[in-house]
Amino acid sequence: MRKFSMIYFCLILFFLGSGLSATEKGHLLIIGGGSRPPEALKEFVALSHNKPILVITSASGVPQESGPAMVNQFKKASAADVAWLHIDSPDMANADSVVQKIESAAGIFFTGGVQERLMQRLAGTRSEAAVKKLYFEKAGIIGGTSAGAAVMSAVMITGNELINKDTTDAFIAIQAKNIETKTGFGFLDNVIFDQHFVVRKRHNRLISLVLENPKLVGIGIDEDTAILIYPNNKFRVYGTGSVIVFDARKSKAIQVNNNGLIGGRKMKMDVLVEGDEFYLKL
Numbered sequence: 119m120r121k122f123s124m125i126y127f128c129l130i131l132f133f134l135g136s137g138l139s140a141t142e143k144g145h146l147l148i149i150g151g152g153s154r155p156p157e158a159l160k161e162f163v164a165l166s167h168n169k170p171i172l173v174i175t176s177a178s179g180v181p182q183e184s185g186p187a188m189v190n191q192f193k194k195a196s197a198a199d200v201a202w203l204h205i206d207s208p209d210m211a212n213a214d215s216v217v218q219k220i221e222s223a224a225g226i227f228f229t230g231g232v233q234e235r236l237m238q239r240l241a242g243t244r245s246e247a248a249v250k251k252l253y254f255e256k257a258g259i260i261g262g263t264s265a266g267a268a269v270m271s272a273v274m275i276t277g278n279e280l281i282n283k284d285t286t287d288a289f290i291a292i293q294a295k296n297i298e299t300k301t302g303f304g305f306l307d308n309v310i311f312d313q314h315f316v317v318r319k320r321h322n323r324l325i326s327l328v329l330e331n332p333k334l335v336g337i338g339i340d341e342d343t344a345i346l347i348y349p350n351n352k353f354r355v356y357g358t359g360s361v362i363v364f365d366a367r368k369s370k371a372i373q374v375n376n377n378g379l380i381g382g383r384k385m386k387m388d389v390l391v392e393g394d395e396f397y398l399k400l
Contacts, residue, residue, distance in 0.1 A: 143349045144253045146305055147261035148270055150313040151230060152341030154263060155357035159195035161346055162225060165259040166197070169224035173202040176239045177231030177265040184229040192227075211243035220248040225259045228266030234276055234300065236269055246303065253305055257349075260305060267313045273334060274302030275312055275323065281378070289322040294330055294380040297323045306347070308400040309335045316340040316360050328364045329372055329380045335398060336364035343392075351398040355390045363388040363396060 147162050149155070163171070173188045175181035185202030192200040203219060205211045220226065226249050228236060240246045252258035260270075268274050278298040282290060289297075299310075310331070312324045315338030328336040339345060340359030347353040355361050365386040366372070372382035390396055 141255040142257040144257045145259040145349065146253070146270060146347040147227075147259060147344060148267045148311060148337075148339060148347065149261070149263035149344040149357075150267060150315055150339030150341050150359065150361075151264035152314070152317075152343075152359075153357075154191055155342065155344050156195060158344040158346060158356035159191060161356075162227070162259055162261050163192060163195045163197045166225035168198055170222055171197050171200040171225040171227065172219060172223040173200065173227045173229060174205060174240075175202055175229045175231075176205045177233060177236035177269075178204075178229050179231055179235075181229075184231070188227065188229055205239055205245060207239060208241075208243050211240050211245035217244045217248050220245055220252070223252065223258070225261065226252060227260075228262035228269065230264030230266055233265040233268040233274060233302070236265060237274070237300065237302065241301070250303065250305075264313050267311050267339060269302040270305050271302050271310045271334075272304035272307040273299050273310045273327075273331065275310065275327070276300055279323075289320065292322050292326050292329070292380055293378045294326070294374045295378070297327050297330075299327065306351075306400070308333065309337055309398065312336065312338040314341050315362060321362070324362075325364060325385075326380060328366045328385070329369070329382045332366040332369055332372060332382075335367070335400070336362075338362040338364070347398075351400050353396055353398070355392050355394045355396075357392060361390040361394075361396075363390065 175185045178184040181204040189200050189202050253260045276298045281296040324336040324338050343357035343359035345353040369382040369385045374380045
């Protein structure tokens with residue numbers, strides 16, 4: 119009994135001295151779509167510590183293309199052990215063999231496609247629980263691009279409009295109750311991510327959501343661009359595009375007029391480029 123107590127005491131001293139805890143939050147690599155910045159993928163591989171990386175293609179409509187393509191990109195980034203898996207239903211996401219593959223991975227990466235498709239297949243399943251355990255308790259790294267980026271936050275942009283139904287002229291106004299959201303994985307619950315941001319001119323929809331939900335920090339990530347979010351909520355920008363951060367937490371006079379347009383004052387905006395670091399202060 120005394121020997122057991124001494125071992126337990128030494129473990130506590132180890133964790134305190136190393137700055138670690140018995141459960142430790144991991145890293146997030148979030149890519150806005152387009153090309154994957156090579157240096158960002160190298161960081162993903164490094165943070166997986168040469169342990170298995172699993173690419174999940176459940177958002178994709180062409181998994182036989184997106185899976186192998188992403189595996190090859192990770193191999194070019196020096197990954198020694200990487201495979202892909204297409205989970206096409208909640209039943210499959212609850213299967214022992216699938217959960218075991220996720221549990222054995224040190225890094226999980228979600229490809230692009232349709233974010234609602236990904237959530238329909240994984241939400242509420244044992245696979246989702248295993249992915250969250252990897253991030254929240256096992257200091258693993260989770261990544262995603264395009265649709266795989268949108269699912270990272272608790273509030274997820276679907277890409278649909280609720281008021282403006284003219285798909286040839288999308289997101290033409292900053293208005294209330296127009297941007298459809300659903301529930302994402304929620305690795306961070308105080309932010310909302312948007313992707314393909316600058317190239318597709320998606321400012322209106324993210325500004326609308328941030329003003330409607332001023333407790334959420336909006337992060338718009340352009341194509342060919344990524345952010346790596348550290349456990350302390352600081353992130354670093356990689357790639358050739360920009361990252362836009364909208365913060366309305368200290369905004370004043372947020373209101374909706376008779377035409378449904380939403381407005382506010384003193385909303386903060388930061389425009390970040392490669393090498394910039396930003397602390398979310400959540």
